[in-house]
Amino acid sequence: MPITYAQAGVDIDRGDELVERIKPLARRTRTPFVVSDVGGFAGLCRVPPGMTDPVLVSGTDGVGTKLKVAFATGAHGTIGEDLVAMCVNDVVTCGALPLFFLDYFATGKLSLEVAEAVIAGIARGCELAGCALLGGETAELPGMYADGEYDLAGFAVGAIDRPHLIDGRGVRPGDVVIGCASTGLHSNGYSLARRVLQGELGLDLGAHVPELGQTLGDALLTPTRIYAKAVAALLAGHDGRVRAQSHITGGGLPGNVPRVLPDGLGVALREGTWELPPIFSLIERGGPVERREMWRTFNMGLGLVVIVDPGFADEAVRRLAGAGERATSIGEVEARGPDVEFEDRVRFV
Numbered sequence: 001m002p003i004t005y006a007q008a009g010v011d012i013d014r015g016d017e018l019v020e021r022i023k024p025l026a027r028r029t030r031t032p033f034v035v036s037d038v039g040g041f042a043g044l045c046r047v048p049p050g051m052t053d054p055v056l057v058s059g060t061d062g063v064g065t066k067l068k069v070a071f072a073t074g075a076h077g078t079i080g081e082d083l084v085a086m087c088v089n090d091v092v093t094c095g096a097l098p099l100f101f102l103d104y105f106a107t108g109k110l111s112l113e114v115a116e117a118v119i120a121g122i123a124r125g126c127e128l129a130g131c132a133l134l135g136g137e138t139a140e141l142p143g144m145y146a147d148g149e150y151d152l153a154g155f156a157v158g159a160i161d162r163p164h165l166i167d168g169r170g171v172r173p174g175d176v177v178i179g180c181a182s183t184g185l186h187s188n189g190y191s192l193a194r195r196v197l198q199g200e201l202g203l204d205l206g207a208h209v210p211e212l213g214q215t216l217g218d219a220l221l222t223p224t225r226i227y228a229k230a231v232a233a234l235l236a237g238h239d240g241r242v243r244a245q246s247h248i249t250g251g252g253l254p255g256n257v258p259r260v261l262p263d264g265l266g267v268a269l270r271e272g273t274w275e276l277p278p279i280f281s282l283i284e285r286g287g288p289v290e291r292r293e294m295w296r297t298f299n300m301g302l303g304l305v306v307i308v309d310p311g312f313a314d315e316a317v318r319r320l321a322g323a324g325e326r327a328t329s330i331g332e333v334e335a336r337g338p339d340v341e342f343e344d345r346v347r348f349v
Contacts, residue, residue: 026123033100056158068190080122085225086186087155087156092228098131100134101122102134102136108144174333176333181275182225192297196283212278243308250297
């Protein structure tokens with residue numbers, strides 16, 4: 001008797017049905033720059049008009065072992081927001097306007113309900129970022145993944161007029177460092193977080209943790225903050241007064257802020273000038289985990305760092321607050337010797 005592709009583990013009809021379910025989700029994210037809808041071989045998008053020297057800006061990422069929490073809890077509705085955030089937040093650091101997003105969803109056996117929940121989260125993330133979900137790929141790969149598990153990757157593309165590019169070259173001593181609050185762990189450090197919270201402390205994902213004010217699973221699945229619209233509000237007519245921006249991901253403040261600093265410069269950050277979400281204190285005590293390891297693993301309450309001209313600092317905080325961010329001045333840029341190690345260019349005072 002002939003063997004079919006479905007008998008081998010790949011159901012083409014189910015994949016086609018998912019595409020039909022995705023179409024209305026993607027349609028809600030459509031922008032004036034989109035040329036095509038989901039379903040063709042490629043997505044088409046215009047470069048925004050009016051740019052004299054347009055530069056395309058791209059970013060790609062995943063959400064790491066945060067996926068393990070989604071698998072264990074069966075809550076798949078927000079993990080797609082994380083995927084968009086991890087890519088788009090990188091793209092906007094140089095001042096780019098996010099244009100479109102593509103996703104890759106791979107699983108051993110396609111569950112329409114799970115895939116639709118994940119992609120609905122991706123579409124919601126695109127709406128929050130102001131970019132279009134232009135297309136993607138769904139792969140059913142029997143034998144590649146454990147039952148009920150999947151993997152995600154995302155790809156974001158934006159554009160900026162080269163004269164307005166923010167690349168950190170204008171940073172100078174005395175510039176002000178502004179921090180924008182994170183919503184918690186975002187999507188980094190989950191291997192360490194799960195080792196401490198579930199391993200060392202023995203906490204159940206469904207258990208209510210008084211210190212967190214919610215279940216551990218809900219706390220760990222809190223979506224990564226998407227800063228795209230706040231950055232757009234900050235940059236409107238800034239006239240070069242925004243010098244640099246850093247997305248605080250794996251590596252924390254010491255591993256990410258120096259990436260946008262010219263040689264010979266560092267930052268002095270004032271501990272206690274921003275709120276530390278309780279999950280970080282729980283992890284630090286529960287390990288215990290040394291403070292230096294906390295700094296270099298987690299965002300420690302700051303998802304985006306902006307460096308601005310001192311005369312623009314108060315206005316920058318007001319603009320970010322007006323866009324819904326909890327932003328505060330957290331330090332200053334200072335001169336550093338040429339032999340200072342990369343991570344030591346961030347000094348806590």
